[in-house]
Amino acid sequence: MVEPNLNDELLDAAIMDEGVAAELLAPGNGNPRPSSWRLYWRRLKKRPAALVGTIIFCVFLFLAVFGPWVAPYDYQTQNVKVRLDAPSVAHPFGADQFGRDIFSRIIVGTRNIFLIGGFGTLVAVVIGTAIGLASGYVGGTSDEVVMRLLDVLLSFPSLLLALVLLSTVGPSNFNLVLVVAILYIPMVARVVRSMVLDLKNKEFVEAARVRGEKRSYILFREILPNSLPPLLVEASMRFSYSIFLVASLGYLGLGVQPPSPDWGLQINDARNFLPIAPWLLLFPACTIAVLVVSTNLMSDGLRQVMLPGGGRN
Amino acid sequence: MEARRPVFEIEGLHIDYATELGVLHAVRDVSLAVREHESFGLVGESGSGKSTLAMGAIRYLASNGRVTEGSVRLNGVDLLSLSGKELRELWGSRIGVVYQSPLSALNPSIVIGKQLAEVAQQHLGMDRAAAVGRVTEMLTKVAMPDPEAVMKRYPHQLSGGMLQRCVIAMALMTDPSLLIMDEPTTALDVTTQAVVLDLVADLKRESDSAILYITHDLGVITKICDRVGVMYAGEFMEQADLYELFKRPRHPYTLDLLGCVPRFDPTPQKRSLVTIPGAIPRVDELPHGCIFGPRCGFVEEACKAARPPLAEVAADHLSACRRWADVPPPAQYLREATEAVRTDVEGTRPDVLVAADRTRVHFKSTRRLIRGRAARPIRAVDGVDLEVRVGQTLGVVGESGSGKTTVARAIIGLTPATGGEITLHGKPLPPSTGKRPRATLREIQMVFQNPDASLNPTRSVGDAIMRPLTLLGGLSRQEARKQSKDLLRAVSLPVSYFERLPHELSGGEKQRVAIARAFAAEPELILCDEPISSLDVSVQGSLMNLLMKLQVEKQTSYVFISHDLSAVQHLSDAIAVVYLGHVMEIGDATRVLTPPFHPYTEALLSAVPLADPDIVQKPIRLGGSVPSAMDVPSGCRFHPRCPRFLGDICVEQEPPWREGEGDHRIYCHIPLDELTRLQAETLVLAGAEAGA
16 A cells, blocks of 8 residues: 555645646536636635735735725824834834834835836736737837837836936826836837747637638637736736835836835935934835735745636646 | 566556645555556547556656555566665666657767667666667667667667657667557657557567557557456456457447547548547546546446446456446447548549649758758659549548648648749639638638637637638627537537636637637638637547538538548548649548558558557558658659669659549559559458457
8 A cells, every 4th residue: 555645735836737637527528627827816715925915916006995994093084193103003103203103104115116016017917918929029120129229228227217217207196107018018018929839820810811701810819818918917916016116216216206105215315313212214115025025925825726727728 | 368477567546646736646556466568558549547547656756646555566576665775776677668659868069879788788787889789789670770780870860750769769778678668659640650660569579568559549459458457447348359459349338438439441431439428537536436527328227326447348358437347349330330521422523623733832942051952842742643523531641751741731821932823713713812802811711730729819719710700700799609609519519618718629620620610710721720620529529520520511522631541531532642842642531541552552451550460460560750841852753762673764764643433543564554563462461340
């Protein structure tokens, strides 16, 4: 007898070993395999890290939407009595140099981060997808030219490029969104283009060409829907990086302008008080870290549940 | 039968897999014995558990698989009681394994010689020099030309057949007692497969190794196995010696499997193949009683009561069927269970639908930026003439790299022809799909090779079939919906599949949907590019039946492309044999398959493994592989590999077209009479029917 050794890790391996499962469970016997979304959810449940990441992300998302109503204090109210107070029951993260509640400022600041990062990512995804689709499908010299132009954009360090752009056009929420978008368009475009290159010679696309489908139909009905899982993974990764970027720009004074409660801005302000009130810096910095890490965990989880085996279909 | 010593014995083996759906009993109560100098063939459809059995028996399973019961002995040593360390010593030294894909069995970044020498150093304790000597010896043994040169190469520099020989040499390095071969020739061309099979047959005679040979291909089994076990859903249905199993099967499943394979029969009459209804059951949903019961033609009420045990029904012949005595001889069963689909009247010849006239597809090779040799074109298709007649099938055969797929893609316009002319009803076709009007596009449709890629994973079956109806047929969505359901019925799929997504279908079902989609446009010609080659034999058989049935109903013409000569001869009215972008022989199927043959056709015919132990094929083997289409040989392009090479004339001059009877033409320097005389013995069809 071989020692029975069944633990969760093995079960997990069994789930990922789809070759074995698919062969043993040949479909089509009146017992359809679960739909892909249900399969994703089932796999996600088996990955605690990804699940925790997703839950934390959802908490932040909730704060972004309902922050001002959830926060215990108004983010602008100054209470001179509690200036630079250490964390307490009344002010769990302490209070800043004007006596404003840091906990509330962090909560209310979530929305800005999500709006700028989210819209920036969204614009990048839309434009990047369009560029990737067109460039990949047309191919040839124009593809070559477009991709090299994007490479030029990619070759600048992103923070440097953001600084240059923002110092030219001036800091505003709208400009921040634009900058995030410009920085991330090349990356999204590359992901989409690689999917298009893979899909455009697949037989189902050729079958569409054989029946004389228009180019737009082939791109949007045949190719795009099949590029969505990797695109979603890429978008969530871009979003987590955009949080970083927006916070960094805020710290450098080129991001969200005062008196808006911005995390990066709070860290910058807190520098002067570091020796006497370290919590001023600690809590916003930790919040950024937690959000970035949880978003990363979530996008990692998404990658694992949606693209097992490194994206092979 | 003389008593040979059993080398590898499995008794009452059970293997489980832990999956997200719970524990699956993948292999249940399986016993077998492989004797010395013997090869045991494990046959079965995919999902029957044959690889799991072989790998589980040597305890080389995926992390979620485990052996729960039974015993496995190799030369008397109980494998299941060994520790991990002892097992690792056994693997690679006493047990050799040859996998399906030689390219993934070898490390791409280490030269062949070093990889093979490592085995000798590790398991035989040899020093580097001795190991290299051993490798040279082994490579010579597997008939590798120029072993020293091969040892210095990386895997990607060798062809598939040569790589597989290297893997076999590696497996044999330590003189293992047991050699497990898991579909070792499935990924190879027929001509290469024949060479590798010859090699395995030689090894069996010369070494003491017992061979466990896993394959789905009954033809391959015929060539090299002594004893055969037929597996189904994790259990043996039947075990017997080769000839006994093929001629006197005692289980209906074996009988059906034999009937699924097209028989070599060069007559114009077209018969259907035996089909097995339904699909192999999931191992967690096995039926009550006999597990083959729901698909069996001999099933009775009593079969559903209890599972029949595998019992000896004749000397050395085990069957798990209650009604084994009622199983008829295959020849009789084939006559009764199949029907004539159509018989063509001799002399009538339908009109030409599509004709290719000196069609060429040349690809530009990548330009060199910095000076180098002038770029030569890749001559994928290099002057092909062929005709497809209304309501008929033109079979196109050839090795991979012969350009047979490119011809089809040129006809349909996916790869525009760069020269020559392709006509439809006598009118020239624009080269690319983009330039063809809808009405023309509609006339030609295609069924692709890979069922997994031919349907859009995000669109339902109904959508896939409705689209050509609305786009090309101009139907309203209402009418299209109705008609697509009719099409589903025509390809024998339940109408409830309308809403399903492709990943909910099996490979054969996907291919049926692809066929329905092709027929939805009501085309005059359907190009079938290896539509069945990735599927199980039983599914292949039913798809061939389907194609034939639809052809008779709708009078559609086919171009059927395949490397599988038995499938081509089964379906085709005319056959074109293609080599390196040029037709070598073309004509009515009957004439192409009987002498005189082009020497290339002859080689293909003697290489194709026919699933009938009574047919004697003269071993004509082609050396090397198809040359690059960038360096097409001068004169006759087949001359470097031709077994009937004449001399300078073949190198210097292009051969003439020799006209035979009807429109049979052979592209060869040897006159037809001479070919007929030389080739009388290529394929000897024994009186198989008479003996049955």
